[in-house]
Amino acid sequence: MQLMGSRIPPDASVPGPCDPEDLLDGVIFGAKYLGSTQLVSERNPPTSVRMAQAQEAVDRIKAPEGESQPMTEVDLFVSTQRIKVLTADTQEAMMDHSLQTISYIADIGSLVVLMARRKLPQRSEVAEEKRLYKMICHVFHSADAQIIAQAIGQAFSVAYQRFLEANSIDPSELSPRQYSRALEDQEQYNAELTHFSRQENCKDVCIRKQKGEILGIAIVESGWGSILPTVVIANLMHGGPAEKSGELSIGDRLMSVNGTSLVGLPLTSCQSIIRVHIKTMPASTYRLLTGQEQPIFL
Structure with a gap:
């Protein structure tokens, strides 16, 4: 996952707006959901490209200045396992993304852009970095946009540290990028396991x-x-x-x-x-x- 303006620390302390222990169970932020759009992207484009994609998502969804903006009150649930978008009144899950599918999070003024892989591509002969991924981009409005973005980045950092500790891995042996790749490989593994467990696929x-x-x-x-x-x-x-x-x-x-x-x-x-x-x-x-x-x- 790429985080705008942040680096994941290699030490045991994980700075951020939340108590790391709270992120294990999940933290909720109030926000207004503006909408979602889909983009196609390479696996790991430069941060400048990711930021341009986030801005494109905002341009597609945000109403022009002076026009009314449709939006819905929601709660953003952030944990070391997943990101959920819940309706503020009924707490019904509108979206549910495992943390390993989150590719980029950006705060643009009072807006938060959350980008997640919609689906892993089929394995092919295309060069690894040139495969195209479908990205679902959610746009939210909040006075705490920067804090929300930082909290999601912190959740990834805490998950990374927990993974290192659980497997007795020195941080120098597994970078955050390598950890993110390991999560994607696990996702591919689980997807194949699900496929072969279905009788109709055999x-x-x-x-x-x-x-x-x-x-x-x-x-x-x-x-x-x-x-x-x-x-x-x-x-x-x-x-x-x-x-x-x-x-x-x-x-x-x-x-x-x-x-x-x-x-x-x-x-x-x-x-x-x-x-x-x-x-x-x-x-x-x-x-x-x-x-x-x-x-x-x-």
């Missing part, structure tokens, strides 16, 4: 072919950090049994072939297993991923 596929005929698939490893370490279909041979079946797609993950698991095995072992079963009808489960340039068809 299926058995029967491929019919002639005796001795290859399936017409090329496979690659799913890559480091994947919750499901198995092979991925990188290409389908034009006119091959796999393509003709219409059941497989580039990016599908193969978990087993005729009951033989491929999970956790190196690429060469998976290729050998598929070749052994080449005369049978394989079964597979899948998730969309990426491909390769020069396939070796099996």
Whole structure:
């Protein structure tokens, strides 16, 4: 998370407007909600770009000078776990963002701009820093705008310190930026775990072919950090049994072939297993991923 005009301290004391212990349970600030808008952004643009994005969000939402500004009384709940926007009267949650999705917080005069990742992008061959993220930007009005922004930055700092203490990590070994990246990786891990826990995201596929005929698939490893370490279909041979079946797609993950698991095995072992079963009808489960340039068809 980027914080305008602030740096996260490496020592155990975390300065800010709130008692660090209070942030563990959550602190509430009164504010007026003006609205939200969506922007597209690279992962870690310079602070100047983030500030320009915050100003763009304000320009989109704030009514021109002299015109009435629609706004709603809300309570901003700030903790080391999440940021919530609650209706002031019923305390119903209007928005709920885990702290790890907050990318930027800025105070512009009496306005607070809160920017959160709407969704992690799909893994792709695009350079890490060039992937585009959808950012949801919330704009609030408060006489304590600066204090609110500082409190959110402090919440991140407290969470960072707690993480270091819980894992006995020296601050010099894990910068706040690296900590933020670790949180994002955990978010990706949880997203993949949720995906594979859903029955509709897995299926058995029967491929019919002639005796001795290859399936017409090329496979690659799913890559480091994947919750499901198995092979991925990188290409389908034009006119091959796999393509003709219409059941497989580039990016599908193969978990087993005729009951033989491929999970956790190196690429060469998976290729050998598929070749052994080449005369049978394989079964597979899948998730969309990426491909390769020069396939070796099996």
